[in-house]
Amino acid sequence: xxxxxxxxxxxxxxxxxxxxxxxxxxxxxxxxxxxxxxxxxxxxxxxxxxxxxxxxxxxxxxxxxxxxxxxxxxxxxxxxxxxxxxxxxxxxxxxxxxxxxxxxxxxxxxxxxxxxxxxxxxxxxxxxxxxxxxxxxxxxxxxxxxxxxxxxxxxxxxxxxxxxxxxxxxxxxxxxxxxxxxxxxxxxxxxxxxxxxxxxxxxxxxxxxxxxxxxxxxxxxxxxxxxxxxxxxxxxxxxxxxxxxxxxxxxxxxxxxxxxxxxxxxxxxxxxxxxxxxxxxx
Amino acid sequence: xxxxxxxxxxxxxxxxxxxxxxxxxxxxxxxxxxxxxxxxxxxxxxxxxxxxxxxxxxxxxxxxxxxxxxxxxxxxxxxxxxxxxxxxxxxxxxxxxxxxxxxxxxxxxxxxxxxxxxxxxxxxxxxxxxxxxxxxxxxxxxxxxxxxxxxxxxxxxxxxxxxxxxxxxxxxxxxxxxxxxxxxx
Numbered sequence: 378x379x380x381x382x383x384x385x386x387x388x389x390x391x392x393x394x395x396x397x398x399x400x401x402x403x404x405x406x407x408x409x410x411x412x413x414x415x416x417x418x419x420x421x422x423x424x425x426x427x428x429x430x431x432x433x434x435x436x437x438x439x440x441x442x443x444x445x446x447x448x449x450x451x452x453x454x455x456x457x458x459x460x461x462x463x464x465x466x467x468x469x470x471x472x473x474x475x476x477x478x479x480x481x482x483x484x485x486x487x488x489x490x491x492x493x494x495x496x497x498x499x500x501x502x503x504x505x506x507x508x509x510x511x512x513x514x515x516x517x518x519x520x521x522x523x524x525x526x527x528x529x530x531x532x533x534x535x536x537x538x539x540x541x542x543x544x545x546x547x548x549x550x551x552x553x554x555x556x557x558x559x560x561x562x563x564x565x566x567x568x569x570x571x572x573x574x575x576x577x578x579x580x581x582x583x584x585x586x587x588x589x590x591x592x593x594x595x596x597x598x599x600x601x602x603x604x605x606x607x608x609x610x611x612x613x614x615x616x617x618x619x620x621x622x623x624x625x626x627x628x629x630x631x632x633x634x635x636x637x638x639x640x641x642x643x644x645x646x647x648x649x650x651x652x653x654x655x656x657x658x659x
Numbered sequence: 660x661x662x663x664x665x666x667x668x669x670x671x672x673x674x675x676x677x678x679x680x681x682x683x684x685x686x687x688x689x690x691x692x693x694x695x696x697x698x699x700x701x702x703x704x705x706x707x708x709x710x711x712x713x714x715x716x717x718x719x720x721x722x723x724x725x726x727x728x729x730x731x732x733x734x735x736x737x738x739x740x741x742x743x744x745x746x747x748x749x750x751x752x753x754x755x756x757x758x759x760x761x762x763x764x765x766x767x768x769x770x771x772x773x774x775x776x777x778x779x780x781x782x783x784x785x786x787x788x789x790x791x792x793x794x795x796x797x798x799x800x801x802x803x804x805x806x807x808x809x810x811x812x813x814x815x816x817x818x819x820x821x822x823x824x825x826x827x828x829x830x831x832x833x834x835x836x837x838x839x840x841x842x843x844x
Binding site: 399400406409411415425433444447511513514517519522548558562564583642 | 753
């Protein structure tokens with residue numbers, strides 16, 4: 378009885394202390410989480426992914442009604458443009474058919490030349506299409522959450538593409554949802570090159586909508602409008618994926634405008650090129 | 660017969676009490692649930708030109724509103740939960756949003772009395788001041804974390820957007836608050 382009473386006194390004392398120092402304890406918790414994050418703790422990453430798997434369906438539920446409301450407004454805005462869009466699409470289709478014929482010829486030629494050189498063709502890339510259910514873009518980070526539906530093809534570090542080019546890479550893996558770090562995020566670093574002269578550099582995000590190309594040789598010839606593609610260095614991304622165009626060349630920085638419209642991503646492709654690179658899954 | 664009536668009466672009173680308790684809990688928890696709803700809503704992707712660059716700090720707005728107007732039902736634990744959910748959904752280092760909301764909470768503990776019960780314009784002005792300090796702290800802590808300064812202009816835009824969004828979001832919060840007060844009275 379006496380033991381029970383003393384235990385009760387101890388517990389109530391602890392409770393009073395906890396109440397008194399609650400703010401300090403929570404501040405310390407926040408700092409501890411940040412430190413764990415900095416050390417790239419596997420436990421924290423797994424817990425965070427599991428928590429995202431729990432919370433993300435709630436955001437997913439809100440997407441449909443929100444898009445419906447936005448869609449009604451867009452519908453009336455777009456209805457005027459339908460005739461013009463139709464004409465543009467017909468013209469584009471003609472162009473694409475021509476290109477398709479040329480591509481077929483080149484494909485055959487490529488196969489023949491590859492056979493001549495005894496070239497080992499790399500395995501074809503596998504991909505899954507994922508729906509974006511949440512987006513985040515402010516001064517502190519740029520990311521999206523995609524519904525991957527429990528696919529075991531998705532791995533950490535894989536490249537994410539839109540219909541126009543590179544969007545980012547898989548950052549955190551959940552069971553059903555994955556977090557994708559956009560190329561504009563401050564943590565994003567992608568090896569890229571200028572397509573025409575193969576000048577290499579790193580595309581570094583800085584939480585603005587226009588990432589910068591850094592670590593470029595001083596004598597490199599770079600002009601506004603040049604196409605930027607992935608260089609394939611480090612083996613995380615394959616080479617030749619379109620990223621963007623040079624938007625401006627200033628004394629200290631080269632600014633790139635991404636091809637993909639990161640403001641309204643609805644669906645993305647998460648592509649497995651079979652490259653392990655430097656990002657491990659653990 | 661009278662005993663049976665008595666038992667039915669007791670049961671009805673008990674059911675009423677349970678219903679009343681559930682209602683009470685729901686009313687007390689509605690600010691945190693509504694704030695969570697607003698935070699989740701802020702992550703919904705919209706085809707909006709600025710949406711990938713600027714987002715109002717919904718967590719800050721909700722914490723400020725509820726601590727100013729109903730500190731009795733919105734406590735430190737609620738602040739922590741909002742920060743945690745924001746951290747899980749966001750790509751910022753885990754703990755950053757918890758830290759920034761706790762900073763706002765501490766500021767409100769010390770300065771909140773100057774804005775409590777004042778006209779809306781004064782409360783808004785208060786939010787503009789305290790959220791600026793909170794944004795500044797968040798900017799500093801994230802910059803220290805990454806070992807490089809984040810572009811301050813972006814932070815300034817986020818801050819201005821949050822201050823602009825405050826009246827609209829506080830209108831939604833006020834609707835919930837009025838509903839609560841009406842029922843509690």
